[in-house]
Amino acid sequence: MNHQHMYKFIISFFFLFIVLGVSAQQDNDSIPKDSVIYKTNYGLRGGVDLSKPIRSLLQDYSSGFEIVGDYRISKKWYLAAELGTEEFTTKEDFTNFTSKGSYIKMGLNFNSYKNWLDMNNEIFIGFRYGFATFNETLNSYQINTGNSILPTETITTPITEDGLTAHWAEIQIGFRAEIHNNIFISFSSSYKIMVSNTNTTNFKIHYAPGFNRIYASNTGFGFNYTISYLIPFRKK
Numbered sequence: 001m002n003h004q005h006m007y008k009f010i011i012s013f014f015f016l017f018i019v020l021g022v023s024a025q026q027d028n029d030s031i032p033k034d035s036v037i038y039k040t041n042y043g044l045r046g047g048v049d050l051s052k053p054i055r056s057l058l059q060d061y062s063s064g065f066e067i068v069g070d071y072r073i074s075k076k077w078y079l080a081a082e083l084g085t086e087e088f089t090t091k092e093d094f095t096n097f098t099s100k101g102s103y104i105k106m107g108l109n110f111n112s113y114k115n116w117l118d119m120n121n122e123i124f125i126g127f128r129y130g131f132a133t134f135n136e137t138l139n140s141y142q143i144n145t146g147n148s149i150l151p152t153e154t155i156t157t158p159i160t161e162d163g164l165t166a167h168w169a170e171i172q173i174g175f176r177a178e179i180h181n182n183i184f185i186s187f188s189s190s191y192k193i194m195v196s197n198t199n200t201t202n203f204k205i206h207y208a209p210g211f212n213r214i215y216a217s218n219t220g221f222g223f224n225y226t227i228s229y230l231i232p233f234r235k236k
Contacts, residue, residue, distance in 0.1 A: 039118070039235035039236055040115070040118065040120050040235065040236065041120065041182065041230060041232035041234075041235055042072045042232065042233055042234050042235070042236050043071075043072065043230050043231045043232040043233040043234070044069065044070075044071050044230070044231045044233070045069060045070050045071070045072075045184065045228050045229065045230040045231070046067065046068070046069045046228060046229065046231075047067070047068050047069070047184070047226050047227050047228025047229060048065070048066065048067055048068065048226065048227065048228075049065075049066035049067075049068060049082070049084070049224045049225065049226050050225045050226060050227060051223060051224055051225045052064040052065055052066055052084070052086070053065065054225075061088065061089035061091065062086075062087070062088050062089070063086070063087045063088075064084060064085060064086035064087065064088075064209070065084055065085055066082055066083065066084030066085075066086075066224075067082070067083050067084065068080075068081070068082050068224070068226050068228060069081055069082075069228075070109060075236075076110055076111050076112075077108060077109070077110060077111075078108065078109040078110075078111070078124075079108060080106075080107055080108060080109045080126060080128075081104065081105060081106045081107075082103075082104070082105040082128075082210075082224075083102075083103070083104050083105075084102065084103055084209070084210060085101070085102045085103075085209065086099075086100070086101065086102075086103070086209035086210065087099070087100040087209075088100075088207050088209070088212075089139070090206045090207050090213070094141060094142040095138065095140070095141045095142075095203075096138075096139040096140045096141070097136055097137065097138055097139065097203075097206045097207065098136070098137045098139055099134055099135070099136045099137075099205075099206065099207040099208065099209060100134060100135055100136075100137075100209070101132055101133050101134020101135060101164070101208075101209045102132065102133060102134070102209060103130060103131065103132035103133075103134075103208075103209045103210030103211075104130070104131055104132075104210075105128040105129065105130040105131075105170065105210060106128060106129055107126060107127045107128035107129060107170075108126065108127055109122075109124045109125070109126040109172075110124060110125050110126070111123065111124045112124065112125070113175075119178070120178045120230075121175070121176060121177050121178060122175060122176040122177075122186075123174075123175050124172075124173075124174060124175070124176065124188075125171070125172065125173050126170075126171070126172035126173075126174070126188070127169075127170070127171055127172070128169070128170040128171075128172065128190075129167075129168075129169060129170075130166075130167070130168045130169070130170055130192070130210050130211060131165070131166070131167055132165065132166045132208050132209045132210045132211060133163075133164070133165055134164050134165075134166075134208060134209050135160055135161060135162045135163070135164060136160070136161050136164060136200070136203075136205060136206070136207070137158050137159065137160040137161075138158065138159040138160075138202065138203050139156070139158055140154060140155060140156045140158075141154070141155050142154050142155070143155060159202050159203070161200040161202060161203075163198070164197070164198040164200070164205065164208075165197065165198050166194065166196070166197040166198070166205075166208040166210075166211055167194075167195045167196045167197070168192050168193060168194045168195050168208075168211050168220070169192070169193050169195060170190050170191070170192045170193075171190065171191050172188045172189070172190045173188060173189060173190075174186055174187055174188025174189065174224070175187060175188075182229055182230040182231075182232060183227070183228075183229055183230075184226075184227070184228045184229075184230065185225075185226070185227050185228075186224070186225070186226050186228070187223070187224070187225050187226075188223065188224050189221070189222070189223045190221065190222045190223070190224075191219070191220075191221060192211055192212070192219060192220040192221065192222065193218065193219055194208075194211065194214060194218040194219070194220070197214070
């Protein structure tokens with residue numbers, strides 16, 4: 001699937017999501033309401049992505065930290081952002097790379113879930129613009145001598161490319177549940193499309209912090225498991 005078709009798919013999916021949400025809202029509005037008016041909290045919510053420290057404990061080639069935040073601007077819409085650092089080593093048959101840097105993602109979340117009473121849960125779709133600055137080091141690589149008698153030569157002198165950047169678009173789908181007063185857990189998965197990244201002179205970029213592995217199609221995937229706390233400013 002080329003990028004043009006993928007963009008059309010994301011845009012179509014987004015509008016379908018909104019139409020379904022509006023339809024569900026209209027159906028709920030047709031139901032007689034109780035005389036009691038329930039208000040929900042509006043405020044700033046911040047937290048951390050638990051998946052990255054868990055990966056760091058289980059995988060010696062991966063480490064990172066990410067903070068997440070959002071601010072509710074209306075009943076259904078939230079401003080959202082993620083900020084993090086990451087180091088990841090890619091091991092292949094003949095090469096070994098390490099990418100290290102920081103990133104930021106900014107965008108919006110749309111909540112399609114109709115809460116009951118004073119609940120504050122979400123089933124959301126999110127859109128992000130992502131930007132990363134990083135370096136990538138070619139730790140080692142093997143040279144095929146072309147001779148079946150001579151062994152393959154391994155070069156272990158590191159080669160580092162600094163000042164690399166990456167820009168991408170991202171769509172997220174997930175859910176968030178309030179497990180205690182103003183304390184939330186959430187899970188989301190994401191599909192990413194690379195818009196542009198720095199070309200290196202010595203080798204191809206394999207991994208960008210925040211984007212994850214860069215495949216030949218310039219797409220990537222990810223998931224987040226977060227815990228966060230809401231600082232309520234008002235009720236509405």
